[in-house]
Amino acid sequence: MKYINKNYSFEKVNLEKLAKRFATPIYCYSNQKIVKNIKNFKSNFKSFSPLICFAVKANSNTQIIKLISKHGLGADVVSKGELMMALKAGVKSKKIVFSGVGKTSSELSYAIDKKILLINSESKSEVLEIEKIAKEKNKIVDIGIRLNPNTDAKTLNQISTGKKENKFGVNQKTFIELVNYLKKSKYIKLKCLSVHIGSQILDHKPYQKMLETINKLIDKIHYKFEFIDLGGGMGISYQQSKKKLNYKKYNYEIKKFLKKHKSKIIFEPGRSIIGNAGILISKVIYIKENQKKKFIILDAAMNDLIRPALYGAKHKIIPLKKIKKISKKTYEFVGPICETTDKFLTINKFQILKEKDLIIICDVGAYGYSLSSNYNLRTKPIEILVNGSKITVIKKRQKLKDLF
Numbered sequence: 001m002k003y004i005n006k007n008y009s010f011e012k013v014n015l016e017k018l019a020k021r022f023a024t025p026i027y028c029y030s031n032q033k034i035v036k037n038i039k040n041f042k043s044n045f046k047s048f049s050p051l052i053c054f055a056v057k058a059n060s061n062t063q064i065i066k067l068i069s070k071h072g073l074g075a076d077v078v079s080k081g082e083l084m085m086a087l088k089a090g091v092k093s094k095k096i097v098f099s100g101v102g103k104t105s106s107e108l109s110y111a112i113d114k115k116i117l118l119i120n121s122e123s124k125s126e127v128l129e130i131e132k133i134a135k136e137k138n139k140i141v142d143i144g145i146r147l148n149p150n151t152d153a154k155t156l157n158q159i160s161t162g163k164k165e166n167k168f169g170v171n172q173k174t175f176i177e178l179v180n181y182l183k184k185s186k187y188i189k190l191k192c193l194s195v196h197i198g199s200q201i202l203d204h205k206p207y208q209k210m211l212e213t214i215n216k217l218i219d220k221i222h223y224k225f226e227f228i229d230l231g232g233g234m235g236i237s238y239q240q241s242k243k244k245l246n247y248k249k250y251n252y253e254i255k256k257f258l259k260k261h262k263s264k265i266i267f268e269p270g271r272s273i274i275g276n277a278g279i280l281i282s283k284v285i286y287i288k289e290n291q292k293k294k295f296i297i298l299d300a301a302m303n304d305l306i307r308p309a310l311y312g313a314k315h316k317i318i319p320l321k322k323i324k325k326i327s328k329k330t331y332e333f334v335g336p337i338c339e340t341t342d343k344f345l346t347i348n349k350f351q352i353l354k355e356k357d358l359i360i361i362c363d364v365g366a367y368g369y370s371l372s373s374n375y376n377l378r379t380k381p382i383e384i385l386v387n388g389s390k391i392t393v394i395k396k397r398q399k400l401k402d403l404f
């Protein structure tokens with residue numbers, strides 16, 4: 001991913017030609033970058049070889065999951081749809097964990113039939129529901145209980161999950177009650193303590209705090225968990241943030257924890273595997289000027305990428321073809337949707353753009369396409385996977401007739 005002779009190249013693919021061939025907007029992913037991210041992730045924690053379950057919600061394209069699974073990763077799913085997709089992509093059921101606060105009876109029943117590794121349960125009622133279904137099926141089901149450790153992940157409020165006011169997991173009191181209850185259950189085997197404190201975490205200290213909380217809790221209850229599922233949440237560098245998560249320190253804290261508690265560690269990373277491996281290519285439809293700024297109206301909109309509108313997330317925007325002339329006016333990159341929040345970024349210094357120019361919105365591999373919608377009855381974009389000079393369409397552009 002770099003400029004060659006002022007043209008942005010994605011592996012060995014010329015993006016201008018790609019845009020001409022397939023039209024825009026295009027979600028485009030780099031095979032090499034995904035593989036590199038997987039290797040990095042594994043090597044950060046190689047001393048205790050964790051089970052790494054890719055959080056399918058970050059990107060649920062079958063071919064992407066297939067590729068990730070080929071490199072040994074399992075899947076973290078949160079719905080029957082994601083579970084079916086992971087199985088379809090070839091993920092082994094014994095490498096699948098199922099999280100979520102509101103799994104329905106039919107979803108639980110399906111997961112039990114598929115004999116997945118763990119159902120990570122998030123409430124007393126859910127545990128009782130699993131027990132009821134297991135009894136009816138006369139099966140023993142392996143589960144985890146998700147603890148809400150009341151840890152501030154120091155990330156955006158909208159993507160924090162581990163504070164006591166958040167809906168996720170159970171508090172320590174309920175956790176202990178459930179452990180005691182399940183010791184006597186004939187149909188449920190409690191194998192895992194799971195946590196997930198939030199997403200886009202760049203500071204290792206919240207993880208450290210979370211581990212201290214789990215450590216104290218296990219000391220108190222004297223229960224041997226076969227698995228400790230630490231969730232995902234590892235952040236990546238978007239836009240201006242040069243801050244990086246210190247994996248060495250996180251790894252050190254886990255190793256310290258494992259000296260006392262011998263369990264297999266599970267991770268559920270999404271963003272750190274796929275976030276920086278995807279771009280969104282878009283074309284300038286119109287440019288409109290007022291006294292203060294120029295609106296660069298793109299053919300991509302908040303229905304294609306909702307992160308800026310939903311969380312105020314800032315994704316870097318770069319030109320597909322570089323020129324030297326810089327605009328004197330501020331550029332505001334917007335989409336065509338009838339909402340003021342349909343705005344990607346405001347940039348003071350950008351090269352002069354003209355209508356029909358192509359731009360790239362960076363780092364959209366995670367929570368990009370998977371959060372897209374048909375708002376304003378707009379069709380979803382095409383998804384393309386690039387490997388060297390090989391181009392594979394991994395999801396066709398939606399057609400209007402699919403929506404009627």
Ligand code: LLP
Nearest residue numbers: 055099196199200232233268269270271367
């Ligand atoms: N495990 C559980 C139980 C989760 O809820 C999540 C994300 C993950 C793992 C993966 O987290 P990651 O490694 O990707 O941070 N739409 C938001 C992010 C929401 C994350 C929801 N849960 C965004 O665009 O930033």
